[in-house]
Amino acid sequence: MRLTRRRRAVDPEGRMPLMDHLRELRNRLIKAILGLLLGTVIGWIIFQPVWDFLKEPYCALPESKDLNGACSLVVNGIFSAFFLRLKIAFIIGAVLSAPVWLYQLWAFVAPGLYRNERRWTYIFMGAAIPLFFVGTALAYLTVDKGLSIFLGFVPEDVAALITVDHYLGYVLAMLLVFGLTFELPLFVVILNLAGVLTSARIRKSQRIIIFGIFVFSAVATPSADPFTMLALALPTVLLFEAAALLAFLNDRRRARRPDPYAGLSDDEAAPLNLEEIDAELEKGLREDAGGDRVEPTR
Structure with missing residues (x-):
């Protein structure tokens, strides 16, 4: 650690040799795996209440009752019950240890990003996680509807x-499909903020995109019944419309900015204020001097 700090202090650009990068990657992976193992152990301990929660949509159906009136699910192998518990424990561990392995991933990647890239990453994660959990909650509420139909x-x-x-495969597929589909509007907003996708292009392709959402909802849902398809497609369309509105407002804000290249001919070089650029670079280096790493230049 002292050697690494000395190297960071000597190199103003915060660069590291390849072996130091590999060692850091190894340490980050070990910490992430240890967090995942600890979460899996906790998931093994709390398996029963989680399993009761997962099977509740099925047990609420009259068709799930056996001759004695109890909710019945069967296993068809000696090791099926063991692997069921192991699989659910691993899923619980991945969810519980998410702050650990997400932080390790971020700590390894963040030093190579600019400040604005870090800010957009915070915004993306801050919106992606709630959207994913909202999608999984909606999927959980609609699981019994699709089961009751068939x-x-x-x-x-x-x-x-x-x-x-x-x-379990049906429930997990429902949760993942709903959760990941709810991320689609977020990608639309990110592409618009990056200047890749304009609101005019979104409006031009709006009908095709909405039709594609309904087709995807019919194909991606495990049950493929009309109720589940509409439960996925309609909220996704509403989120897409909200994303299109945000893209329209962002393009209007961007259009009101003065064009720095206005009035220049095609063969005329744009004026550069080198003193201002140097001052911004020195300011950035001073701000990052107190952190663990100095932000690299590109």
Whole structure:
């Protein structure tokens, strides 16, 4: 650690040799894996209440009751129950240890970013995480609707024997599909802020995008029933419209800015204030001097 700090103090650009990068990557991975293992152990301990929460949408259906009136899910192998508990414990561990491995990832990547890139990353993560959890919450509320549609075709004298593996796969697919689909409007806003996607292009392709959302919702949902498709497509369309509105407002704000290249001919060089640029670079180096690393120049 002293050697690394000495190198950072000597090199004003904060550069590190390749081996130092590899050592840091190894240390970050070890910490992330240890956090994941600790979270998995906790998930193994609290397995039963989490499993009761996951199977609640199925147990709320009349078709899930056996002859004794109890909710029944079956296993079809000796090791199925063990792997079920291990899988759920791992998922719980990944969620509980998310602050640990996300921080390790950020601590490894952040020194190579500019200040504005770090700011956009904070905004992206601050919006992506709530959107993902809102999508998973909506998926959890609609799981029983899709199940009731298809289990309603089971005759009255036939018992539906659903394995825990199939049910868990269905629930996890629903949660992931809803959670990831809710990130689509965020990518639209990020592309607009980066200047890649304009509001005019969004308005021009709006009908095609909305049609694509409905097609994707019909294909991506595990049950592919009309209710689940609409439950995914309609909120996504509303979020997309909100993203299109934000893109329109951002383009209006950007259009009101004065063009620094206005009045210049095609063969005329733009004026550069080198003293102002040097002052900005020195200010950035002074601001980052108190941190762990000096921000690298590019």
